[in-house]
Amino acid sequence: xxxxxxxxxxxxxxxxxxxxxxxxxxxxxxxxxxxxxxxxxxxxxxxxxxxxxxxxxxxxxxxxxxxxxxxxxxxxxxxxxxxxxxxxxxxxxxxxxxxxxxxxxxxxxxxxxxxxxxxxxxxxxxxxxxxxxxxxxxxxxxxxxxxxxxxxxxxxxxxxxxxxxxxxxxxxxxxxxxxxxxxxxxxxxxxxxxxxxxxxxxxxxxxxxxxxxxxxxxxxxxxxxxxxxxxxxxxxxxxxxxxxxxxxxxxxxxxxxxxxxxxxxxxxxxxxxxxxxxxxxxxxxxxxxxxxxxxxxxxxxxxxxxxxxxxxxxxxxxxxxxxxxxxxxxxxxxxxxxxxxxxxxxxxxxxxxxxxxxxxxxxxxxxxxxxxxxxxx
Numbered sequence: 001x002x003x004x005x006x007x008x009x010x011x012x013x014x015x016x017x018x019x020x021x022x023x024x025x026x027x028x029x030x031x032x033x034x035x036x037x038x039x040x041x042x043x044x045x046x047x048x049x050x051x052x053x054x055x056x057x058x059x060x061x062x063x064x065x066x067x068x069x070x071x072x073x074x075x076x077x078x079x080x081x082x083x084x085x086x087x088x089x090x091x092x093x094x095x096x097x098x099x100x101x102x103x104x105x106x107x108x109x110x111x112x113x114x115x116x117x118x119x120x121x122x123x124x125x126x127x128x129x130x131x132x133x134x135x136x137x138x139x140x141x142x143x144x145x146x147x148x149x150x151x152x153x154x155x156x157x158x159x160x161x162x163x164x165x166x167x168x169x170x171x172x173x174x175x176x177x178x179x180x181x182x183x184x185x186x187x188x189x190x191x192x193x194x195x196x197x198x199x200x201x202x203x204x205x206x207x208x209x210x211x212x213x214x215x216x217x218x219x220x221x222x223x224x225x226x227x228x229x230x231x232x233x234x235x236x237x238x239x240x241x242x243x244x245x246x247x248x249x250x251x252x253x254x255x256x257x258x259x260x261x262x263x264x265x266x267x268x269x270x271x272x273x274x275x276x277x278x279x280x281x282x283x284x285x286x287x288x289x290x291x292x293x294x295x296x297x298x299x300x301x302x303x304x305x306x307x308x309x310x311x312x313x314x315x316x317x318x319x320x321x322x323x324x325x326x327x328x329x330x331x332x333x334x335x336x337x338x339x340x341x342x343x344x345x346x347x348x349x350x351x352x353x354x355x356x357x358x359x360x361x362x363x364x365x366x367x368x369x370x371x372x373x374x375x376x377x
Contacts, residue, residue, distance in 0.1 A: 004081070005080065005081025005082065006080050006081060006082050006326070006330045007330070007333060007334070007337075008082055008084055008113075008329060008330060008333040009333060009337060010111050010333070010336055010337065011084060011111055011112060011113045011148075011329070011332075011333055011336070012084070012085075012108075012109055012110055012111060012112070013084055013085050013086075013087055013104060013109040013111075013112040013113075013145065014073075014077075014084045014085070014086050014087070014112060014113055014114075014115070014329060015086075015087045015088070015089060015100070015104070015112045015113070015114045015115075015147065016066060016069070016070060016086065016087070016088045016089075016114075016115055016117065017089055017090075017091075017097065017114050017115065017116045017117070017129050017132075017133070018062065018066050018088065018089075018090050018091070018116075018117040019062060019090060019091050019092060019117065019287075020034075020062070020063070020090030020091055020092040020093030020094070020096075021059075021060025021061070021062040021063055021092075021093055021287065021288065022053055022058060022059060022060050022093065023059055023060075023063060023093075023094075024058055024059060025053075025054060025057070025058025025059075026058075027058070027093070028050040028053045028054065028058050029043070029046050029047060029050055031060075031092060031093050032046040032049060032050055033046060034092040034093065035092050038365075049249075052288060052292045053288065055292070055296075056288070056291065056292070060287060060288050061285070061286060061287050061288065061291060062285065062287035062288065063090075063093070065285040065286065065287060065316065066088060066117070066285075068316070068317050069285070069316070069317055069322070070086050070088060072317045072322050073086060073322055073325055073326070074086055076322045076323065076325075076326050077326060077329075080326060082326065082329070082330075084329070085107075085109075087100050087103070087104055087109075087112070088100065089101065089136070091128070091129065091132050096136075097132055097133060097135075097136035098135070098136040098139045098140060100136075101133075101136045101137060101139075101140045101144055101145065102140050104144075104145050105140055105143045105144055105145060109145045110145055110146065111145060111146040111147075111148070112145050112146075112147055112148075113147075113148050113149065113150060113329055113332050113333065113336075114133070114147055114148065114149040114150070114373075115149065115150050115153075115325060115328065115329075116129045116149065117284045117285070118284070119152060119153050119154040119159055119282075119284060120152060120154050120190075120215075120216055120219045120220065120282065121152055121201045121202045121215040121216055121219060121352065121360075121361060122193055122197060122198070122201045122215075122216040122361055123193075123197050123200065123201065123361045123362070123363060123364070124191075124193060124197065125216075126152070126356065126360075126361055127356070127360065127361040127362070127363060127371055127374075128363075130356070130371035130372050130373045130374060131363065131369055131370070131371045133147060133371075133372045133373065134370050134371050134372045134377065137372060147372060147373065148332060148336060148354065148373065149332070149354060149373050150325075150328035150329065150331070150332045150354065151328065151331075151332070151343075151351055151352040151353060151354045152219070152352035153324060153325075153328055153352075154219045154220075154222075154223055154352075155219070155222060155223065155226070155345045155346055155347045155349055155351075155352075156324045156327070156328065156344055156345065156346075157320070157324070157344055157345070157346045158315075158320040158321050158322075158323050158324025158325075158327065158344075159315055159321055159324055160223060160226055160227060160230075160346050160347075161318075161320045162313070162314075162315040162316075162318040162320060162321060163223075163227045163279055163281055163312060163315070164227050164230045164231055164234070166279070166312035166313050167186065167227060167231045167277055167279055167312050168231055168234050168235060169312075170277040170310035170311070170312050171184060171231070171235060171277060171310075173310050174275050174277070174308050174310055177308060179274060179275040179308045180274065180275075181235075181237070181275070182237050182239075183239075183273070183274060183275075184239060184273075184274075184275045184276065184277055184308075185239065185240050185241065185242065185268055185273045185275070185276045185277075186224075186227075186228055186231070186239050186240070186241035186242075186276075186277050186279060187241070187242055187244055187261065187264065187265070187268075187276050187277065187278050187279065188220070188223075188224040188227070188241060188242065188243045188244070188279045188281050189243075189244055189245065189246055189261050189278055189279065189280050189281070189282060189294060189298075190220050190243070190245060190246075190280070190281060190282025190283070191245065191246065191247045191282050191283070191289060192245035192246060192247060192248040192256045192257045192258070192260070193216060193256065193257055194250065194254055194255065194256050194257075195255040195256065195257060196254075196255075196364055197216070197361075197364065198213075198214055198216045198217055198257060199213045199214055200213055200361055200362045200364065201213060201214060201215040201216040201361050202214070202215025202216075202218075202360060202361065203215075203359070203360065203361070203362070204356065204357030204358050204359040204360030204361075204362075204374075204375075205357055205358040205359060206353075206357035206358070206375065211357050211360070217243070217257065218349070219349065220243055220281060220282065221243055222347040222348055222349045223281050223347065224241055224243050224279075224281060225241075225347065225348075226346050226347040227279060227281065228241040242264060242268075244258075244259050244260065244261045244264045245257045245258060245259065245260060245261065246260065246261045246289060246293040246294065246298070247289045247293050248260065261278070261293070261294070261298050261301075262297060262298055262301040265298060265301045265302050265305055265307060266301065266305050268307075269302075269305035269306060269307050270305075273307065274306075274307065274308060275307060275308030275309070275310075276302060276307050276308070276309055276310075277310050277311075277312060278294055278298060278309065278310070278311045278312065279312045280294060280311065280312065280314055283314045284314060284315060284316070284321075285314050285315070285316045286313065286314050286316060290311075290314060294311050295311060298311075299311070324344075327344065331343060332354060335354065354373075355373065355374060355375055356371075356373060356374035356375065357374070357375055358374065358375045358376040359376065360374060
């Protein structure tokens with residue numbers, strides 16, 4: 001270890017909060033029932049969606065990716081003299097958050113800092129996890145650990161840098177295949193959400209002032225612009241880039257963020273673009289939305305349209321991303337002690353908050369549902 005150990009007081013544990021995924025074929029439909037509970041989606045439709053998982057052996061990559069991240073993060077923390085046990089809880093599959101918080105209570109954890117495996121501001125990427133934590137804490141009852149969370153980390157340099165390197169590497173691969181990469185289009189991709197959810201993202205009341213909405217799209221556009229600018233600086237070419245969406249679900253009558261990545265690939269191919277680099281900036285790891293929606297569907301669309309195609313890796317267990325998590329833990333601990341630590345960011349947006357404003361990223365179906373980690377709960 002170089003230098004003094006980082007100070008993570010008052011925390012005595014770290015909690016990784018994630019989505020969850022099936023581990024075997026028999027898990028697939030029950031998992032999808034958990035994900036869609038309360039939406040009235042027929043079981044037949046869930047079986048149809050489940051084919052995405054069955055084509056990969058009925059197992060989502062996400063749980064193994066979280067296990068890998070935890071293992072590498074443990075080494076990262078120890079190498080910097082940080083003695084924090086790491087816990088992991090999911091929204092939709094084992095290990096469930098309630099079970100994890102119960103185990104933390106039994107093992108004497110009093111206060112933990114959380115990180116969500118979603119880097120951006122939205123209901124599904126933040127407030128819904130906050131609601132899940134409220135429910136889990138209520139179920140555990142007396143003695144449940146007190147929880148804080150790190151800020152949204154979309155603009156932390158340790159999250160952005162792997163996308164820059166990956167994009168440069170993908171361009172190099174296309175060049176070796178004979179493509180003129182000066183005209184390659186950079187296509188940044190994230191998970192689509194309903195328009196109304198985007199409009200509510202980031203909107204709330206803080207210190208008596210209303211905060212603006214549409215944070216989800218604004219944050220992604222900032223990251224895309226930053227990655228594109230750094231790639232241009234590295235390669236000497238300023239390329240066109242776009243923000244598009246994947247993994248839409250729900251009623252076709254409800255407006256969701258567009259364009260869809262497949263529609264966009266067809267459109268730019270018709271406009272004469274010869275090759276694309278797809279950059280999945282909305283995702284922390286190569287889970288199902290990446291390996292199916294991008295590596296399978298979008299790749300097939302590109303091949304049908306005659307486009308050269310390369311997909312950039314997600315941060316996963318990249319050392320810079322793992323170091324960013326350590327940095328965020330130390331930063332949040334300093335804030336909890338009443339200090340004002342330096343906060344690393346890239347791009348045009350400031351560091352995000354760690355305590356969400358009242359009403360931030362409202363639950364449009366159940367506005368009164370309580371949530372932790374905000375000024376309203």
